[in-house]
Amino acid sequence: MEIESKVSVFGHMSRCFCTGYKRLRNKVIGVLNHMKAVAEEDPRRVIHSIKMGLALSLISIVYYFNPFYDGFGVSAMWAVLTVVVVFEFTVGATLGKGLNRGIATCIAGALGIAAHHLAGFAGDTAEPVLLGFFVFVLATTASFSRFFPGIKARYDYGVLIFILTFSLVSVSGYRVEKIIELAHQRLSTILIGSFTCVFISVFVCPVWAGEELHKLIALNMEKIADFLEGFGGELFDNNKEHSKDDKSVLQRYKSVLNSKTTEETMANFARWEPKHGSFKFRHPWKQYLKIGAVTRECAYRVDALNGYLNSNVQAPHEFKTKIQEKCTKISVESGKALRELALGITTMTHTNAADEHILNANIYTEELKETLKTSVLANTSLLQVIPVTTVASLLIEITICTEKIAESVYELGRLVKFKTTVDSSMKTIDNSIVTLDKPNIVHLPPVSKNDGDHFVVIISGLPLIMDTGVKVHESVIDII
């Protein structure tokens, strides 16, 4: 009996051990898979982690070698602290934090010493009261300034360090006699720490916030282009057998809806960055935010459009086919225009490839309007055509959004001076009837007025359909 029970206890324990081991193994495998996924999503994350390790190990030398250590004393740990706190994923963020930390330490250190001296005149009893008062006033004011959006965006960390340093210097002043020496030590160690961070950040596989913003803006436009190009094919298509990949490509635009915060953060970091690649120090980062804003406006419309994917329309076949054809063309052309604009941003060149697509989209829009205008719906109720008209209406809005995006991209092109590779054939209609001398100036030839027709002109890369009443043959529009 005793042996039996011992065996059973042993068996139970080994079973427990086995299940525990299996669970642990599964857990570890789960975490490792998760790590792999995070690393594969952006391999630079691994590089960043290694850079951080490198920077910290390097700065530990400061702490380790005797000559340094004797020079800096306990202050040497400020170098370690600086590296841990300042080192960020992008160069801009690291530079911004480093500069904020350095400059705030200088100003607050000087003010702290001044406060200490000033309080010294007040006598032994009043000194601590006065110092406490100074700390209170400065901490309160500085804390309040962090609520200012402008300060919050760029100098938040600096204000924090300002409060910290001022408190430490002014209050510690009457403890440590050699206050100037202390301030000097602290500043040197912070500079060493910041310099190490900035050096590694800039020279070892740098990640530039500006470049990231640049890519993000182009990528967001591409995501919407993916939707619009794909939407054309899926429109009113009840045959819902599509692969999951197709669907996920179409749904990529969703991330654009909430990209505002990321864009603003990136732009704030980018403003700290020096010239890198094609980006100058004072690159017009704000223009990227403008492009982002209009792209997002477009994404809202796309989100509304998304609800009509594969919607069931019970309209007459002929009418449906006609509208579907036009809508598909508008959607695809708008998508292509966005893709060209995104390509233009990526390669930093100004082509008129997008204009052509916008022009086509506008022509199809006009045709769609014409079709809608002339459609007779004797046997079809308004309710049945709601999906059709809503899609048409949203697509018309999207073409307007696309024009806005193009406008803001061209504005960026002007500010940054993109390389221009404009196709000269775009400048003339019907063999030099219209000529473009300078951007924004269009010479229209004297023509007879015949109402009701449209005349298409490209002004500074932006197509406008003007009701000028100028007679243009359809064949001419097709040539454009």
Place this chain on the structure above:
Amino acid sequence: MEIESKVSVFGHMSRCFCTGYKRLRNKVIGVLNHMKAVAEEDPRRVIHSIKMGLALSLISIVYYFNPFYDGFGVSAMWAVLTVVVVFEFTVGATLGKGLNRGIATCIAGALGIAAHHLAGFAGDTAEPVLLGFFVFVLATTASFSRFFPGIKARYDYGVLIFILTFSLVSVSGYRVEKIIELAHQRLSTILIGSFTCVFISVFVCPVWAGEELHKLIALNMEKIADFLEGFGGELFDNNKEHSKDDKSVLQRYKSVLNSKTTEETMANFARWEPKHGSFKFRHPWKQYLKIGAVTRECAYRVDALNGYLNSNVQAPHEFKTKIQEKCTKISVESGKALRELALGITTMTHTNAADEHILNANIYTEELKETLKTSVLANTSLLQVIPVTTVASLLIEITICTEKIAESVYELGRLVKFKTTVDSSMKTIDNSIVTLDKPNIVHLPPVSKNDGDHFVVIISGLPLIMDTGVKVHESVIDII
């Protein structure tokens, strides 16, 4: 001449001084006005700044009084540092940072001492190499873990402090002999700092992140309600003489479009907070994010709708009036439903006031569909009615969104156990034909089937229009 030139120089200088003074005065006045505006936007900002000043002045006492100072030595400055870094606007953020800092310091301190001991066995030459290696491995791994969304959201600061403390303790270990004492000092000062922050944060005019999130979610719904209720009046109204105030009320919904980040941050902070007011420790904050997500979905539709404000519709007057009336009713009822739901969240009560409005909106939607179904458009082109049909379509989508919002709000009500004040008249149709025993269970009486009619039933507070074929008199629907 000399006197003249002197006078002119003096005159010039005084003019310069005057302009400089005026400019400076204007600048100062500008800054003061800006400060006033920031303070008026949320007066708690001023209180927070004063609290920060108070906490720092208090902790300076630790640094000042001799007994403390002798006990803690240089470590006392860690208390100042902790206050500056940990003190945040909301209780949740302060608590989160304080706990992260405290726990991370404990774990990293212990690991640092262990690493120091382990390296000690390796001999004098290998020790620094081994310590450097430890720092590198831990800093790299910990930095990488910050890219995990779950860790980033809640433990980002903790990981930072972990890296910092481990580096400081393990590397400084071979300098300072009394490493245990140092660790003990550092921990006590950090605890004192954190405790001061948390104490002031919780007991002096606390700002709870949970409450803020709660209010924000309700406010966002109200903003959309403002638009929908106002939109009804402005719909297809070409008389554009509206006061600026009206317009700005209508445009308030715009902030909802980009509130995702704020909501997520608040929810993360709120999870650290203990029971306060009506909120328990494990309050279902995630449900608020779900409500926020569907509210935002609704806001995207509202943004699309906003484009049709005051749009010029050239449709037959009778048709236009009919559609406008229905659209206005749907818009206003959806708005009222959202306002009731927001009120329900604010007061934490579950009423069926919103259901009534949703029901009305659904009834008007059905009527609108009927109108659209029967409308004959012999003389009107499809193009002219696009604004009408698009608005109708968007409003139908908004009623669906409103239902989704209601569903998620009721889910929150169930999770939190809102007080219920359900009007008993809602539970019966035509004197106890339908009875609700428990939520979600509806007893339908045996009735004859007559196709084509609608039967309206409230299931768990959510109105559904079911094509059950049950004959219900119109008067009954009106009673509901």
